[in-house]
Amino acid sequence: MRKVRHLIFLLGLILLPAVSSAQMNTERLTAIGRNALYFEDYVLSIQYFNQVIKLKPYLPEPYQLRAIAKLQLSDYAGAIEDCNQAIELNPFQPQFYYTRGYAYRALEQWDEAQQDFTKALQLSPENKTYLLLRADVLARLNRLDDALKDINYLLAREPKNASLYFERGVISLEKQDTLAAIEAFKNATVYDSQNPANFSALGMTYLLTNKEEEAFQEISTAINLGSRWAGDYTNRGIIYYHKHNYHGALNDYDRAVAIAPKDPQTYYNRAMLRAEVGDYNRALDDYNQAIELNPTLTEMRYQRALVLLQLGQWNDALVDLKALIDRFPYFLPSYYLAAQAETALGHSKEAFRYRWDASQLENKKDSLIGTDVMIAKGRPAKRDNRKEFSTALAQNNAENDSQEQNTKYASETRGAVQHNNVRLINEPDITLSYYTNSNTVRRTNYYHASVDQYNTRHLLPAPIYFVTQNVTLTPEIINQHFLRIAELSQYIEKAPTAPLYFARAMEFALVQDYSSAIEDATQAIRIDDTTPFFYFCRANWRVMTNNDYRLALFDYNKTIDMAPDFSFAYYNKANLLCALKQYNDAIEFYSLAIEQDHDLAEAYFNRGLTYIYTDSTDLGIADLSKAGELGIYQAYNILTRFR
Secondary structure, three states: OOOOOOOOOOOHOOOOOOOOOOOOHHHHEEEEEEEEHHHHHHHHHHHHHHHHHOOOOOOOOOHHHHHHHHHHOOOOHHHHHHHHHHHHHOOOOOHHHHHHHHHHHHHHOHHHHHHHHHHHHHHOOOOOHHHHHHHHHHHHHOHHHHHHHHHHHHHHHOOOOHHHHHHHHHHHHOOHEEEEEEEHHHHHHOOOOOOOHHHHHHHHHHHHOOOOOHHHHHHHHHHHHOOHHHHHHHHHHHHHHHHOOOHHHHHHHHHHHOOOOHHHHHHHHHHHHHHHHHHHHHHHHHHHHHHHHOOOOOOHHHHHHHHHHHHHOOOHHHHHHHHHHHHHHOHHHHHHHHHHHHOOOOOOHHHHHHEEEEEHHHHHHOOOOOOOOOOOOOOOOOOOOOHHHHHHHHHHHHOOOOOOOOOOOOOOOOOOHHHHHOOOOOOOEEEEEEOOOOOOOOOOOOHHHHHHHHHOOOOOOOOOOOEEEOOOOOOOHHHHHHHHHHHHHHHHOOOHHHHHHHHHHHHHHHHHHHHHEEEEEHHHHHOOOHHHHHHHHHHHHHHOOOOHHHHHHHHHHHHHHHOOOOOHHHHHHHHHHHHHHOOHHHHHHHHHHHHHOOOOOOEEEEEEHHHHHHHOOOHHHHHHHHHHOOOOOOHHHHHHOOO
């Protein structure tokens, strides 16, 4: 019953006056960031606030604005960190505490949320939003009387506010005061007679007090008003069922399934009814669907076993019954039903064994304390992060309908991007290329002095750049590279130099002839062993050819020895160590890469995935939050999946 009923009031916060700044550029960046935030371009807005923070880290407001953007992307831990910074810089702004409290509330850290909302109220005592959310949090802390005080205080100011009566009804229900709840929900229907939720709540409360006629009337009103809550149809279906109006019940259960096709309970209710009227095949379909949606709901497996027995599908029934016995070894009906199935299959010995086991348990039942004499609700097993990665990889190849996709905008970086399912794979190696893709949001600084200095000497046909995504070349461009290879070969025959060998190596790499690229890089190194990115590129090409990875590691190490600030060498080496399943070593080198470049987004992202894969989920979430802040927007989807 307790769902989030409050609107997100964060957009109001982004319209607060800007903090005065001595430089127009920070004011302008903040204004552009606010505008992007208002138009739901959260990833881009974060990049603008990053720039303001970089220029003026002593301003509190950009941290709070960035926190709001992170909240919209479900990066609650990242939002809390930003709010902490804003509060440290200015502890007298109520919206800072409110934003942090909102994040704590989303993480179900109720005590912290309550403290922040209370602090916000101390600084802004009449703020309705703060009071509403504090009441909600107090109720979740089971401080129901305190929650009612906040609601009643607001009702004294707004005695005809239907939503406040609704909240009072919810809290009264949690206090098990159904009379007060009914009165409150009645008032909600009086002051807002067009909101189906008010009638739904009143009808459900009547149902809880066994007043089915009143419940039927209120729920039907909610449905007539256009309710899109599957629970209304489920609850009315239950009333129809009690009246033995199976046709009406089935129609309502059908509507519930249509509204909530991913809710296993809707299929379960319909399956129970279908089984009762003898429609076992369709009942089995519904049980199968419900169990597929939530395999931990053990009661459904028991009911499915009963239907399978009715259909004479003995082996399938045994699968469910054996699973029940394994999990609940003291639930006797499973043994007797398994014996029945074995008997039908002609397995007399197995049937006798099940009956014998059941009789032995029956004799011991008085001494069995705290055992599973009843089927409990399914308990989810501890999450296996490695299994999650395998499952996710399988799901990546098919469309994932179970997750709402962010299809509102044509741009993949705009809106609630955390709902766009992404692949659970590392960001790729960073390589050198003549071709580069522009990225408007990623903040990684693709620079190293050795490459910049080499470009200024004009030793190659064109400047080279660090990239993470190779540009797809057209057949015409590929042909030009083959022509250049031939041209460079003529120059090398006349006067072989390190720049010429390296230039031809780059050309070979672009046409994906990595073996030839490695050979030419080796020749360049023999002539000039002082250029670190020669080794770096050769290492990359060795990885591409699946050549001896020990040689690739040697080249990365050589690059690092020659240029200890070469962050991309640490990063690529970490990727290779991940591929070799040396995860702790990989984490160490991602960390070294970050030490050299605190804005290396790819290193945070990959280290975050590695942490999660090795069950250090909190550390992984922190890294993914940072990667998202630095522009890898795909991190926000993974945050929502593993939080």
